[in-house]
Amino acid sequence: MTTTDAALRQKVAERIRNYEHLVKKDVYRQHFHLMPPVGLLNDPNGLIEWNGVYHVFYQWQPFKTGHGAKFWGHYTSTDLVNWQHEEIALTPSDWFDRNGCYSGSAVIDDGKMYLLYTGNVRDEQGNRETYQCLAVSEDGIHFQKKGVVATLPEGFTAHFRDPKVWKRNGQWYMVLGAQSQDLKGHLVLFTADKLDNWTFQGIAAGNGKNGLEDFGYMWECPDLFELDSRDILIVSPQGLKPQGMKYHNTHQSGYFVGTLDETSYQYTHGAFEELDRGFDFYAQQTFVDESGRRILIGWMGVPDQGEEHHPTISYQWIHCLTIPRELRLDQEGKLIQKPVSELKKMRTIEQEHVYQIKRSVHSIPVDDITSAEVFIDQIETQKGFECCIRGVARFIYDKDKGKLTLERDRFENRLKEIREAEIEELKDLHFFIDASSIEIFVNGGREVFTARFFPSPGNKSFSISGRNETKLRLRTWRLQKEAGR
Known part of the structure; x- marks a missing residue:
């Protein structure tokens, strides 16, 4: 040295x-x-x-x-x-x-x-x-x-x-x-x-x-x-x-x-x-x-x-x-x-729900959205739907246009900005949500959206709204670094 x-x-x-x-x-x-x-x-x-x-x-x-x-x-x-x-x-x-x-x-x-x-x-x-x-x-x-x-x-x-x-x-x-x-x-x-x-x-x-x-x-x-x-x-x-x-x-x-x-x-x-x-x-x-x-x-x-x-x-x-x-x-x-499969070791407090959505907003109960995993499958939708994460990020599926959109507030002025990808059919969504980031795996990882975001500390919401009739299954886990602690 x-x-x-x-x-x-x-x-x-x-x-x-x-x-x-x-x-x-x-x-x-x-x-x-x-x-x-x-x-x-x-x-x-x-x-x-x-x-x-x-x-x-x-x-x-x-x-x-x-x-x-x-x-x-x-x-x-x-x-x-x-x-x-x-x-x-x-x-x-x-x-x-x-x-x-x-x-x-x-x-x-x-x-x-x-x-x-x-x-x-x-x-x-x-x-x-x-x-x-x-x-x-x-x-x-x-x-x-x-x-x-x-x-x-x-x-x-x-x-x-x-x-x-x-x-x-x-x-x-x-x-x-x-x-x-x-x-x-x-x-x-x-x-x-x-x-x-x-x-x-x-x-x-x-x-x-x-x-x-x-x-x-x-x-x-x-x-x-x-x-x-x-x-x-x-x-x-x-x-x-x-x-x-x-x-x-x-x-x-x-x-x-x-x-x-x-x-x-x-x-x-x-x-x-x-x-x-x-x-x-x-x-x-x-x-x-x-x-x-x-x-x-x-x-x-x-x-x-x-x-x-x-x-x-x-x-x-x-x-x-x-x-x-x-x-x-x-x-x-x-x-x-x-x-990687090892990340399942972080899972605690699992919840599972099936939602029937008709042009309404459903607030999803997640034990701690600042450290969470959310998996959505069994998707049946006429027009599409959107997920809103902590008020500053939205993930939108437009079935008619065959498009996925991730929208977030800009860090400097809170104006909206978007990233998009084409998709033929949405089968599942897999969210990893941390205190200031989102990683979204689409259809078993065929597409991925990664983003930092900085929501208000008091906003801990996760909601889904439909553009028409939508049915889906949603599972959530609170994540901890050491399983069972």
């Missing part, structure tokens, strides 16, 4: 102690989502399970609720429900990462955990430099930096980051998000026999390939993995323009289904599909756990999208991560997202 590293760790510890009481007073502090102890959280990093322990690292700026020189925060869990906040994994303390230990991934090799991440550096004039760096740990808690293992190739700007690493057929692969010098977004690929010796293999996908033209000025947080015999690329392109119901966040997240050629290192794929139809979802990452599941966790936020208006800022914290979601690929090539 260097002197700079030790000093930074001490400053963070003091910052947590100084603001711990204020942070805990916030009514919008979440019950079952991962948050920073203080300061700003964004991208999930290094998702992995090792020896029965799940590790979630995350981008962390502990000294303010804005962006800056990022640390790697760290949570661990044995059940994906109850989490322990560990000591800092990485600090921006060396010449190759002094302005930020940016996003990356974790792998296991020879009984050790390795982190690969982007080191961000600014010179005296503010010009950016970027390095791909390596750190190693014997126990998954304490990490020793090994320094730079890959540098910026020719033809790219310093927007070159977020390594995701995996091993296939005895060879290591690393994909990164990149921007070419003509300001186009790309996926680039490196290979290696050892984690400290990488060879650049070129552009694998992006602008100018697979029929993509003008598809964003930067691709962030790529993740290329095999799922149900196909190669899936999840990525967050910046600079897409809205198209109908699509691409209405400041930056987007989505996926391609295709094939990675292990000889030419080219990734061929089909159309881009959004991962989440809501307001707040970005920089997602996946991993395979020890039972073989592909699990995704995302950042419940979007860069440059109204962060300054979050009311949690006055309590010295901002942002959280999504719940863990298991991924599957259906026969039509659609990525399905389902809450």
Whole structure:
């Protein structure tokens, strides 16, 4: 541990102690989502399970609720429900990462955990430099930096980051998000026999390939993995323009289904599909756990999208991560997202009702709507219906138009804003509602809407109203982190 590293760790510890009481007073502090102890959280990093322990690292700026020189925060869990906040994994303390230990991934090799991440550096004039760096740990808690293992190739700007690493057929692969010098977004690929010796293999996908033209000025947080015999690329392109119901966040997240050629290192794929139809979802990452599941966790936020208006800022914290979601690929090539089964351990106080609604509003009894799960099925409706959550969020099913709409109050002025998706038939809805967030899984996870919201603390209502005759079954649970407590 260097002197700079030790000093930074001490400053963070003091910052947590100084603001711990204020942070805990916030009514919008979440019950079952991962948050920073203080300061700003964004991208999930290094998702992995090792020896029965799940590790979630995350981008962390502990000294303010804005962006800056990022640390790697760290949570661990044995059940994906109850989490322990560990000591800092990485600090921006060396010449190759002094302005930020940016996003990356974790792998296991020879009984050790390795982190690969982007080191961000600014010179005296503010010009950016970027390095791909390596750190190693014997126990998954304490990490020793090994320094730079890959540098910026020719033809790219310093927007070159977020390594995701995996091993296939005895060879290591690393994909990164990149921007070419003509300001186009790309996926680039490196290979290696050892984690400290990488060879650049070129552009694998992006602008100018697979029929993509003008598809964003930067691709962030790529993740290329095999799922149900196909190669899936999840990525967050910046600079897409809205198209109908699509691409209405400041930056987007989505996926391609295709094939990675292990000889030419080219990734061929089909159309881009959004991962989440809501307001707040970005920089997602996946991993395979020890039972073989592909699990995704995302950042419940979007860069440059109204962060300054979050009311949690006055309590010295901002942002959280999504719940863990298991991924599957259906026969039509659609990525399905389902809450991991472990979350059922949080369920307490179950209620079940069947409602017959005729152009009326039904207030739904939920034991604690600030930490709740709601499941709606057995839906029979002529025109559709809507759910209103705590007075500031509405989820609307319009059967005639074949459309779903999530509406919420803007944080800064309480004007309405919406996100939409097409749907042929609504079979079920699955809500996870926390103190300041909603995650809605539609038709078993074929569509997902994720959003932060900040209702009046006194408003704890959940209601359903019909546009005509509607019948449905509704089950609710109060959620607690430790079942039965």
